[in-house]
Amino acid sequence: MKDRLLGKTRSAFMLLMFVTTQTHFSALAGPACPPPPPPPPGGQHPALLASYATRPPWKVAGVDYAVGVPAMTTLTDWQLLSGPGIGVDTSATNGHVSVYNTSNVVISGVDFSLHGGAYLFFVNSPNPTVTNSNFGGANLAAVVSNVISTFNSPSLTVSYNTIDGGGAGQGSSLVGVMSGGTTTLTYNWLKNFPQHVFEQNTQNVPYAVIYRNNLIEQGAMQSGAHLNFLQFDTNSNSSSSVDVEYNTSYQIKQASSGEGYQFYANGNGLVQNVTLAYNVMIAAAPGVGLPVPVSSLSMSRMVHGGGSQNAGVAHDNYIDPTAAYGWLYYGSFSGWKFYNNYNMTTGAIQPGSP
Secondary structure, eight states, X not given: OHHHHHHHHHHHHHHHHHHTTSOOOOOOOOOOOOOOOOOOBSOSOTTTTTTSSOOOSSOOBTTTBOOSSOTTOOOEEGGGOOSTTEEEEOOSSSOEEEEESOSSOEEESEETTGGGOOEEEEESOOSOEEESOEEOOGGGGGOSSEEEXXXXXXXXXXXXXXXXXXXXXXXXXXXXXXXXXXXXXXSOEEESOSSEEEEEEOOSSOEEEEEESOEEEOOOOSTTXXXXXXXXXXXXXXXXXXXXXXXXXXXXOOSOOBOSEEOOOSSSSOOOSEEEESXXXXXXXXXXXXXXXXXXXXXXXEEEOOOOTTOEEEESOEEEOTTEEEEEOTTOOTTEEEEOOEETTTOOBOOOOO
């Protein structure tokens, strides 16, 4: 844990050093795009839940409806972006788009996977939005921080995007926030990431998280990495709410392992007011007989708490812990409540943390 935190902190400082030395230029901006349409029917993995003894009664992200970039979306080459505060660097192996000192910027309908791939960051730019965009490409393996990053740019929204981290690589996370406000990740397809999906690094300012309706699959693909679908770094007790609902996660054995959703502060603070509900969490070992041997496990624990008063509630989650050591990191859930969490392989209610 300490090694992973050190690596994450080093990546954050490298990002800060990088973004504060870039040349900034801008051009004319286009109008903000309207919100995307409702998610279409027919998910990426329609048969994912077909063999289980029980499944959720609601429509499941990536199974019953698709997430990510909506079908038929017309995408623009990232190298053609322009507007107030926007800078574009077309370096062959370090392509990126930056936004400086500009509020309410909307990046919509952009293909960041072209020309080998590019990453995106916001500096001193409150309320940024990234939507209807595609991220990928071989260059992302060399990104040392995050595919989408903010520094002092509170209230990031990332919705209806496909973010492919490219598998093994140096990156710490697909989305990394070094800001306060409300961070929103909804209806994204988040896949093939070297280590983490989302890092919320917030110190001494209020913050909230809305993390809903995403499809998450295949992380910790870099040797020596540590899996987390969600990781915090905070020295304060300032989380007004952390809402993790209606996500689907699917993990098989990769180069490294770790936990799924983590609500441990990785600092002196406490992550409080958590709702972990209506999620589908699968740790699988396709083609491996039962019981799954330790060498074939895909995860350690599926959820790691951060015990404190008013820490959180976990309910109505549907779980397949077949290829995990267990669904809960025992001893980390002081102050939590559990009810109606189901093991999909048996149909039985999962016990809470002792």
